[in-house]
Amino acid sequence: MNSKRARLAELETELAERRGVATEPHETPAQRRLREARALRDALTTSKPADARTAPTVDPGTVVHCLDDRGITIPQSVTIFGEHALTFTRGDTFVVTEKMLDAARDKFGNPGGVWLAADEPEQVRRWGRVRLRLGAAPRDLESWTYGTPQWASAREEARIAAWAVSDPVERAQARRAVEERFGPAPTTSTTLNAAEDPSVRAAAAQRARLDSGGVRSAQRVEAREAGADR
Structure with a gap:
């Protein structure tokens, strides 16, 4: 039995050598497979793709500017007894603090608010537009956006x-x-009602009837002072 195990170990070692896998002295096939699995796990944990880039993050001291012409409020405390919130509008540049980052987490610890300055696609998903951007505001950034x-x-x-x-x-x-x-001025348009006023049409018809039938009666009215005898 021992001879069969020894022979199996020799075959495993020979196969491993053919595949270019290093073996340890007196290592059983099970031990070798376990070592290979651990090595693969460590490689997957520590390795990165050749073209991988480090995703930007927001940390205390990060410079951010506001793009929202309606303004954005950045809290600095999770309670009403802490520091007051700060409001920024389009073109404002500010420095992120640790208090801002702590206050921007929800009750489950998930980041939001100012954390999203490094994730513009997530801003669009949550807010429908990009409100914050990393870095200082460009000098030529207008304080408005077209059409607002x-x-x-x-x-x-x-x-x-x-x-x-x-x-x-x-x-x-x-x-x-x-x-x-x-850019061009906003276009304005006014739609006039082309339908004829019914009262105007009725008055015109009455005038036509009177003209066609002649004057049927006439009455002379004189102006009198108030209180005068009739």
């Missing part, structure tokens, strides 16, 4: 300022600059 009330208000102010320029050439340049910066 903020955009309309800013455009109207710029248009009025352009028309106020006294020099005709400079005024034309200022108006073109408004168009280039804000």
Whole structure:
């Protein structure tokens, strides 16, 4: 029996050598398979694809800017007795603190809020738009987005300022600059009711009947002072 086991071990060792798998002295086939499984587990745990990139994260000290022209509120405490929340609007840049990160976790410990600055697809899934972005706000980032009330208000102010320029050439340049910066003005349309007013139609018909039949009666009315005898 021992000879059969020894022969089986020799065959396993020979097969392993042919496959390029290293063997240990006096190692049984079961021990070798266990060692190979552990080695494979460790390799899968520690290895990364060659083209894998480290996903961005949000940590204390991370710089973030706001893209939401309606503003976003960042809490700094999970209770009402802690520090007050901070509100940022489009173009504002702020530095993430540990308090912000702690307050942005739900009761199960799942991250949300400011944590999502590093995950824009998740922002779109939760909020329907990107509200936060990593890094400082670009210098040319407008405080509005096209078509919003903020955009309309800013455009109207710029248009009025352009028309106020006294020099005709400079005024034309200022108006073109408004168009280039804000885009075309919002289109407005008014739908007028083309249907004829029934009262107007009835009055016209009555007038036609009177004209065709002549004047049937006439009454003279004179103006009198109030209280005068009739």
